[in-house]
Amino acid sequence: MRIGELARRTGVPVPTIKYYSREGLLPPGERTSPNQVAYDDSHVRRLKLIRAMLEVGGLSVAAARDVLAEVDSPTRSVHGMLGVAQSAVTRAAVERGTDEDRERAEAEVRELVTRHGWTAKPQNPGWQSLVQIVLTYRDLDRGDLLTLLDKYASAAGELALAELGALADVPSADGKVEGVVLGTVLGDAAMSALRRIAQEDASGRARG
Amino acid sequence: MRIGELARRTGVPVPTIKYYSREGLLPPGERTSPNQVAYDDSHVRRLKLIRAMLEVGGLSVAAARDVLAEVDSPTRSVHGMLGVAQSAVTRAAVERGTDEDRERAEAEVRELVTRHGWTAKPQNPGWQSLVQIVLTYRDLDRGDLLTLLDKYASAAGELALAELGALADVPSADGKVEGVVLGTVLGDAAMSALRRIAQEDASGRARG
Numbered sequence: 001m002r003i004g005e006l007a008r009r010t011g012v013p014v015p016t017i018k019y020y021s022r023e024g025l026l027p028p029g030e031r032t033s034p035n036q037v038a039y040d041d042s043h044v045r046r047l048k049l050i051r052a053m054l055e056v057g058g059l060s061v062a063a064a065r066d067v068l069a070e071v072d073s074p075t076r077s078v079h080g081m082l083g084v085a086q087s088a089v090t091r092a093a094v095e096r097g098t099d100e101d102r103e104r105a106e107a108e109v110r111e112l113v114t115r116h117g118w119t120a121k122p123q124n125p126g127w128q129s130l131v132q133i134v135l136t137y138r139d140l141d142r143g144d145l146l147t148l149l150d151k152y153a154s155a156a157g158e159l160a161l162a163e164l165g166a167l168a169d170v171p172s173a174d175g176k177v178e179g180v181v182l183g184t185v186l187g188d189a190a191m192s193a194l195r196r197i198a199q200e201d202a203s204g205r206a207r208g
Numbered sequence: 209m210r211i212g213e214l215a216r217r218t219g220v221p222v223p224t225i226k227y228y229s230r231e232g233l234l235p236p237g238e239r240t241s242p243n244q245v246a247y248d249d250s251h252v253r254r255l256k257l258i259r260a261m262l263e264v265g266g267l268s269v270a271a272a273r274d275v276l277a278e279v280d281s282p283t284r285s286v287h288g289m290l291g292v293a294q295s296a297v298t299r300a301a302v303e304r305g306t307d308e309d310r311e312r313a314e315a316e317v318r319e320l321v322t323r324h325g326w327t328a329k330p331q332n333p334g335w336q337s338l339v340q341i342v343l344t345y346r347d348l349d350r351g352d353l354l355t356l357l358d359k360y361a362s363a364a365g366e367l368a369l370a371e372l373g374a375l376a377d378v379p380s381a382d383g384k385v386e387g388v389v390l391g392t393v394l395g396d397a398a399m400s401a402l403r404r405i406a407q408e409d410a411s412g413r414a415r416g
Contacts, residue, residue, distance in 0.1 A: 048347055051344075055302045056302070079411045089400075094263045094264075113405060124405050126400065126401035126404030127401070129404075132264055136256075136394060137390070140260065140390070142386075142387070144377065144378060145374065145387060145391060148371060148395075148398075152367065152395075152399050152402050153406070155399075157409075157410075158359075158363065159360065159363060159406070160409065160410040161410055162356060162359045163410070164411065164414055166356055170352060178350075182345070183356075184407075186353075187403070188403065190357060192334065192337070192396045193298075193338040194334065194338065194361045195364045195367065195395070196298070196333055197321060197326055197335060197364070198326065198328075199290060199371065199392075200334075201328050201365075202371075203286065203290050204327055205327070206372055207286075
């Protein structure tokens with residue numbers, strides 16, 4: 001199909017398609033004459049995936065490029081894809097607090113991870129985010145909110161197993177890799193959205 | 209204390225403190241002479257809260273201003289605070305899909321909410337995010353990932369009750385309101401961080 005048809009089928013305007021192409025998010029189409037390039041269904045799907053990452057997941061173009069490079073890598077794996085996708089969706093943690101405060105927060109996170117029997121390491125993109133959150137709660141003397149982290153952790157553990165189970169049922173390697181990307185990029189957004197609905201309900205009931 | 213001492217105690221540079229003041233995030237100090245303004249412990253705490261919202265929660269200055277206006281409102285309530293904080297942390301959903309696709313996704317979200325016995329309405333900031341996520345999964349033919357939403361919803365429901373319970377134990381009204389702000393702004397980040405750690409663990413074990 002020509003670029004106009006690609007735009008029509010995906011709802012992505014032609015100039016935006018050209019921009020994604022230049023930025024390396026969309027593989028080039030096949031040049032069929034000096035003035036014409038042909039696209040196929042793989043380009044339709046890729047454009048949908050790009051929109052999901054940018055518009056729904058809120059990723060930057062650079063972060064989406066990193067994720068897609070791994071999707072297209074001949075040496076990709078589900079576990080490696082997870083690491084790349086996690087890094088892409090994680091905001092860099094701002095260094096704060098004294099060395100002593102940081103060490104204390106690091107120790108709290110290490111203890112929490114151990115308590116839940118997890119083998120993850122401080123290099124995990126979530127780890128430093130969590131240290132920063134613990135530091136913030138401690139800085140504001142809100143140890144009461146820290147006690148909730150164990151409940152979040154138990155829920156996260158159960159959900160991770162469910163997510164992995166869903167992935168195991170996907171027959172194709174492409175489908176598994178895309179599932180990791182979508183689960184990581186949209187999974188956070190889905191969980192946050194559902195938390196807002198559940199919180200409104202719980203708060204409304206408590207108010208009576 | 210003077211502004212230099214306020215900067216030292218909070219780690220926020222003087223020009224940044226002045227900027228937050230101009231933007232209406234930090235209440236003015238008390239003018240004690242034509243050239244001097246005195247700040248107190250309430251300014252220290254407010255600055256810590258501002259940093260938590262901007263640096264850890266990733267809120268814009270405008271969104272943080274909305275949240276703090278409600279914190280300082282004489283007519284504030286815990287339930288109202290929750291609504292304002294939820295709106296502040298929610299990215300606006302981009303309209304997409306045909307009317308038919310949108311109606312179908314709206315219906316799926318309504319059914320999910322009903323299934324979990326929730327009373328929340330489509331005005332909830334999470335609702336439209338969820339419609340967009342359902343649309344995206346459908347657009348990509350990933351109904352398999354949609355089945356995970358019920359598991360996320362069950363976890364979100366349990367966590368909302370735990371969060372409300374933690375809030376009930378906070379004695380002061382100020383503490384409750386600040387707890388809602390922190391729980392909303394940092395709660396998403398904490399859950400996402402823990403999901404990354406749990407996912408790495410589950411994926412690593414599956415790989416063997």
